[in-house]
Structure formats: C-alpha cells, structure tokens
Amino acid sequence: MERRNGLPADRTAPGAADEPEHPLREYASACRQHARLIVLIGCGFAAAAGMWSVLQTPVYQSRATVVIESQAPGGLEKDKSYYHLDNSPEYFQTHFELLKSHQVIRRAVDQLKLSNRPEYQPQPSLLDKVLPKWVQAWWQPKKKEGPLAEEAEQERLLKAFLNNVEIMPIRGARLAHVTVSSVDPAFAALAANTLVSVYVERNQELSSIAREQAARWFTTHLEGLREKVQAAQEALYLYRAKHGLLTGEERKSLAGQTMAELNSQLVKTEMAKAAAYSRLQQVESALNTQGQPGSGGGWPELDSLTQVLNSQLIQMLRAQEIALSSQVADLSEKYGPLHPDRAQKHAELQNLRQRIKQEVQKIYDSLKHEYNMTVAQERAVQAAIARYGNDKIRLEKNEIEHGMLEREAESSLHVYNLFLKATKESDLSAGMQTNNVYLADPATPSAVPAKPKTKLNIVLALMTGLMSGVGLAIVLEARNKKLQDPGDVERYLPEVSLLGVVPLLPKASTPEKALVHPDAMSPAAESIRIIRTGLLLSRPDTLPSRVLITSPGDNEGKTTLAVNLALALARLERRRVVLVDVDFRKPNPHRIYEVGLHKTSAPGLAQLLAGQADIADVVHDSFVPNLSIVPSGDRPGNPTELLHSKYLTQLLEWALRQDCHMILDCPPTLPFADTAVLASKVDGVLMVVCAGKTTREACRLAIQRMAFAGGKMLGVVMQKARVEDSPYYTAYYQEQA
Numbered sequence: 001m002e003r004r005n006g007l008p009a010d011r012t013a014p015g016a017a018d019e020p021e022h023p024l025r026e027y028a029s030a031c032r033q034h035a036r037l038i039v040l041i042g043c044g045f046a047a048a049a050g051m052w053s054v055l056q057t058p059v060y061q062s063r064a065t066v067v068i069e070s071q072a073p074g075g076l077e078k079d080k081s082y083y084h085l086d087n088s089p090e091y092f093q094t095h096f097e098l099l100k101s102h103q104v105i106r107r108a109v110d111q112l113k114l115s116n117r118p119e120y121q122p123q124p125s126l127l128d129k130v131l132p133k134w135v136q137a138w139w140q141p142k143k144k145e146g147p148l149a150e151e152a153e154q155e156r157l158l159k160a161f162l163n164n165v166e167i168m169p170i171r172g173a174r175l176a177h178v179t180v181s182s183v184d185p186a187f188a189a190l191a192a193n194t195l196v197s198v199y200v201e202r203n204q205e206l207s208s209i210a211r212e213q214a215a216r217w218f219t220t221h222l223e224g225l226r227e228k229v230q231a232a233q234e235a236l237y238l239y240r241a242k243h244g245l246l247t248g249e250e251r252k253s254l255a256g257q258t259m260a261e262l263n264s265q266l267v268k269t270e271m272a273k274a275a276a277y278s279r280l281q282q283v284e285s286a287l288n289t290q291g292q293p294g295s296g297g298g299w300p301e302l303d304s305l306t307q308v309l310n311s312q313l314i315q316m317l318r319a320q321e322i323a324l325s326s327q328v329a330d331l332s333e334k335y336g337p338l339h340p341d342r343a344q345k346h347a348e349l350q351n352l353r354q355r356i357k358q359e360v361q362k363i364y365d366s367l368k369h370e371y372n373m374t375v376a377q378e379r380a381v382q383a384a385i386a387r388y389g390n391d392k393i394r395l396e397k398n399e400i401e402h403g404m405l406e407r408e409a410e411s412s413l414h415v416y417n418l419f420l421k422a423t424k425e426s427d428l429s430a431g432m433q434t435n436n437v438y439l440a441d442p443a444t445p446s447a448v449p450a451k452p453k454t455k456l457n458i459v460l461a462l463m464t465g466l467m468s469g470v471g472l473a474i475v476l477e478a479r480n481k482k483l484q485d486p487g488d489v490e491r492y493l494p495e496v497s498l499l500g501v502v503p504l505l506p507k508a509s510t511p512e513k514a515l516v517h518p519d520a521m522s523p524a525a526e527s528i529r530i531i532r533t534g535l536l537l538s539r540p541d542t543l544p545s546r547v548l549i550t551s552p553g554d555n556e557g558k559t560t561l562a563v564n565l566a567l568a569l570a571r572l573e574r575r576r577v578v579l580v581d582v583d584f585r586k587p588n589p590h591r592i593y594e595v596g597l598h599k600t601s602a603p604g605l606a607q608l609l610a611g612q613a614d615i616a617d618v619v620h621d622s623f624v625p626n627l628s629i630v631p632s633g634d635r636p637g638n639p640t641e642l643l644h645s646k647y648l649t650q651l652l653e654w655a656l657r658q659d660c661h662m663i664l665d666c667p668p669t670l671p672f673a674d675t676a677v678l679a680s681k682v683d684g685v686l687m688v689v690c691a692g693k694t695t696r697e698a699c700r701l702a703i704q705r706m707a708f709a710g711g712k713m714l715g716v717v718m719q720k721a722r723v724e725d726s727p728y729y730t731a732y733y734q735e736q737a
Helices: 023-033 035-055 089-098 102-112 126-130 147-163 185-243 248-289 296-303 306-310 312-334 340-430 454-479 486-492 523-536 558-570 605-609 646-657 674-679 696-708 727-736
Strands: 060-068 165-169 175-182 437-441 498-503 546-550 577-581 627-630 661-665 684-690 713-721
Touching: 023 035, 023 454, 035 454, 060 185, 089 165, 089 175, 089 185, 102 147, 102 185, 147 165, 175 185, 185 340, 185 437, 248 340, 312 340, 486 498, 486 696, 486 713, 498 523, 498 558, 523 558, 523 713, 546 558, 546 646, 546 674, 558 577, 558 627, 558 661, 558 684, 558 713, 605 646, 646 661, 674 696, 684 696, 696 713
Parallel strands: 498 713, 546 661, 546 684, 577 627, 577 661, 684 713
Antiparallel strands: 060 175, 060 437, 165 175
C-alpha cells in the first residue's frame, strides 16, 4: 500500500494524490531561494545604468514638420479625365527616402558648416587614448592626402550627420517629422529647419528641371511633326487629284444619291414594262378574237383599254358602227339578204369595222413600240447599275488607300496639335515656381534633453537585472542537485513517504545539542510530534518497535532526530523506549548518552556484542522517564564485523519481548557498511536528509542500498529546513506569538 507523509494511502485526504509540480512553482521556489542574489543583480544593473546616464553628455532633439502634397498634373494630363493623383504609400515613402538622400544631406552639411562644429570632430577612442601612437600605426590605415582626404572627410561628416537625423512619417496624414539630435539645442533646431529647406529647394529644382526637359523635348520633336503633317496632307491631295476623288462627305453623299436614283429608275422602268406588256396582251388578245363568229368582235376587251377610250376617232367610229348595226338589224327583219338596201348597209358596216380594226392595229403598234421602249430602258438602267457597281468596287479600292492616307494625315495633325499645345504650356510652366513640399512647423530649440533618459534607463536596467537574476537563479537551481525543501523530496523521491520536516531554528532558540523539550509549543517540537505520529502509523498491521535511523552522509542530523524522536516516544503512556547508539565511529557521542552514567567507563553496545557484558549491564536509565539508553561503549577496531554478532540479535529480540520501542542511531549509509548489516534485522528504516546539503543522487543511492540489504523503508525526514518552507504549522505559531 502506497504511503505519503507517513499516512496510508487509504487515509489520505481527497485531492492529495501525487501530481507533478508546475514549472512555474519550481521557478518561484528558485526565485525565493535566491531572492538576495536577484535583488543584488537588479540593483547592480540599475546603479550601473544610473552612473552611465549621469556620465553621458545631454543630447537635445528638435523636430520640424514637413507637408508632402500629391504631385500636380502636367500640361498633358491636367485636362484629362483619366488622370488621378498619386496617394499611394510608395509615393510618400519615396519623398521620405529622398529627404535622406546623399545630395540633400551634402547640401545641408555644407550650409551648416559641420566641419567647424566641435561635436562633429573626430573623437579618439579608448584604445587611442591608452595605446601609444607607434602601436596604433599597426592597424590604423594610412591617412589620405589631397582631394581624397577632403572626400573622405566629407563622407565622414555625412555619415555623422545622417546618424543624428530621423525621419518619422505620421500614419494617416501627409506629414513627416524631421528630428535632428545635437548637444546644442539651438543647433538642433537650425539643422532640422535647414534640412527641410534644402529638400524643399531640391524638390523645386527637380520639378523645374523636369519641366525644362519636357519643353526642350517637345520643341525638338515639334518640327519633325510639322514636316510629317505636311507630307501626309500633300500625299492625300495628290491621291485625290490623281483619281478624281472628292472629299469624304461629298463622296458619301454622291454615291448614295446615284445608287438611290438608279434603283428608283429601275423600279419605275420595270413597272412601266409590266403595264405596257399587260396592255399589249389585251390588245393582241382582242385583235386575235375579232372577226371570229360569236366573239362579238372583241369589242368588250377593247372598250376597257385606256388608249381606245381616249381615241375620239375610234369612239366616233364605234358610235357609227353601233348606229349602222342597228340599221342592218332593222333591215334584216324587213328584207332578205339580197335586198339592195340591206346589202348596202351591210357593206358599209364591214367597211366601218375594217376601219376600226385598222385604228386598233395602230394602237397595238403604238403599245408594242412603248413596250419595246420600256424593255430597252430597263436594259439600259440595269447596264448602268452594273457599270456603277464595277465603278463602285474600283472606287472602294481607292477609298481604302484614300482612307489610310486621310487617317494618317488626321493622326499626324492631331499629334502635332497636342505637341504644339504641350510646348506652349511647357514654356509657360517652366517659368512658374510651384512646389508640393513645404515646411509646415519649423523646429524650435528644446530645453529638455532627449538623451540620456535616466529614469527610463534605470527602470530598464532594473528590469533587465531582475530578469537576469531570475535566469541565473533558475540556472543555479537547475545545476543544484541538493534537496532544498520538502517539495524536492516528494518530487525526486516519489517511491518513499515524507514523514516530516524539522525546521532550522536560530541557535539562540535551540538548546545545546539540539534537545527539544517534548512538551514545548514550538515548530521544532511540533515537527517531532508529527514525525512520531507518522512513524506509529507507517505500518497498518503492527507498530514498528525497532526502528533504524540513518542518513546518506555525516552531519545531516540523524542523531538529533533519533534523540528527539526517542524523547517524544517516551512521552507516550505506557511506552518504554530504548535508544541505542550504534555509531561506533563517532568520536563525540550525544549528551544524552552520558546522562545518568555514574561510572566513568560504563559498558556499552560494543561490550555486549563482544560478549563482555549482558543486556542488563548495557541498558541504562536516563533522566527522562520511560527512556533507556544503550551507549556505544568503547570504540572497537572492527565495528562492521562486530555487528554480525549473535548478541545483537538477542538485543533486538529482547526489545521485542519487552514490548518497547528501540531506536537505533546508526552511522551514515554511504560511507560505511554498518547500516546495511542492520537493515534486515529491524522493523523499518528511517532515512534522514539535510536541506541544502544532501544531494538527490546520494539519497536515492542510500535508499537503494537499504532496499538491496532487505530493509523496509518507513519514510524520509528532512532536517534543517527553512521555516518558510514549512508553512503548515509555523504560521499558526507566529500568530500565537
């Protein structure tokens, strides 16, 4: 059954199961343990930063504000709808970079005469001040002479001034702050204003140069464009004259009118032809049917013809025919066919009809002639249309080339007009002084130095020092393999229980030899009682009556714990406790082993194991009721071999028969083999570790050695722990105090 803090696992309170400690808690513990180191490092950094800030020369900053507007359109673009102002970040960033360009900085340096300023003079370095000149000559380059020296000096001034200039654009605005640093506040303001003024002049100069170049370019190309326009117009004129072409609008109007007239004439001719043919067919049909029996002479068809109706002669002859036909009809009723009157009238009627037929034949001939005329006219119109189509195809071919020449002439003229207008505008704008960059807020001298920022430097140094101290504390804690607090025991030795913690108290509050009164109301006494309770409850089946107390190394508080635990157990009712000093190698035994011994050389454990004394001779009463002690006796020459004596087994069996608790104060586990001999003969082993001294590996190795020897580990007790590491009961006693 697993145990923790001396209690069985089934008696542990809920939530007390083993959980890995959070790394932040480990870091906090490391910081608490090295708090003085952290504070010392932080204060050291802050003090160094303060001293450095005091020793620095004050530096002042002056700031000028410059406005950068969008570039105004040029002569060709200002009246164009597609032109838009450039407000992109790249445009303004270009101006900000040009503010730090070589040309602008050089002009500003010349105007400010930085070569006469003390702060821009070459300053010797620390090595130059310490080392002699003949040593410095080994690595320093040879000084340049003549123009090269002046150029090098100029470059040095440019770099030095540029290092003191800062361009800070304002987000969301067309402004920029130009800040210049200097040991002289008045010079800082002068330098900032001078730099902005130089850039304004430079920007205006570049704009003027661009306008002049544009004007020269337009003027240079204008003459060539004029000649090109003239050549294009001459070629167009010659082509028109060669092919007899009119202007564009006239050509389009004449062509459309001619084609419309021809088509209209063709339609009219076709309609006239159809009408003439219809009339001709009617007359021809009437002529063919005239004279046939029962046909009526074809006069109904003839009477409907317009030409017949319009002919007065035919109408007169028709009237005479009708009248004569009536007379013939009357005579036919009276007389026979041979009657002279009837024959005469019939002959007159035939002559009259023959005359009418002749007149109708004349009309037929006239209609046929009219029809033939319409056919000839139709053919003539069709021939004219075909001929005009061929001419149109030819004209279209000429029109294509003519159009190309005309468009080329128009394009050349348009380009020439543009260049002519741009040339006039460029000549006009070249003399105008316009600028889109100007100084909005001039710099003024500052009364407060910008550098060094003493308070900020101290705060940052303090924070840096504290963080460095924390890092160092964490590193030291990571490299430290010692058990520092109870949490280390639970973290690194999870296989054993922590029975208790004995705090480290000031020497003034601790009796000689660390004897703690069992009835005292103090953290140390309470810790002993906690260990006693945990020891009694460590074995649920039986009470451990024979307990071995040891430690991995020497001077770790095992004897102090053995003595105080024996005193605490002796305070229990009807409990006899025997404290046995098994550490034969310790030259100065604890004071309790001398109390009550009236003889100068009383027999002890060594004599018992050697067979020179009985158990009753070596068990002595002490000044504490129910507490007996067995001193170590004389120091033997072979302590390890002596522990294999049968008398040691008899002593342990005697304690079991007497129903008393036996505490064996044994030597350290790692240096000697004595404890390994006794581990399997007792009811349990109690391991003592010292806070800040016992290493994790030593404790783990000691526990492994005890387990290998057959010992039963009851738990671990930490000695000399800091009071703040054991807050479970110290807070209560502090409140009571």
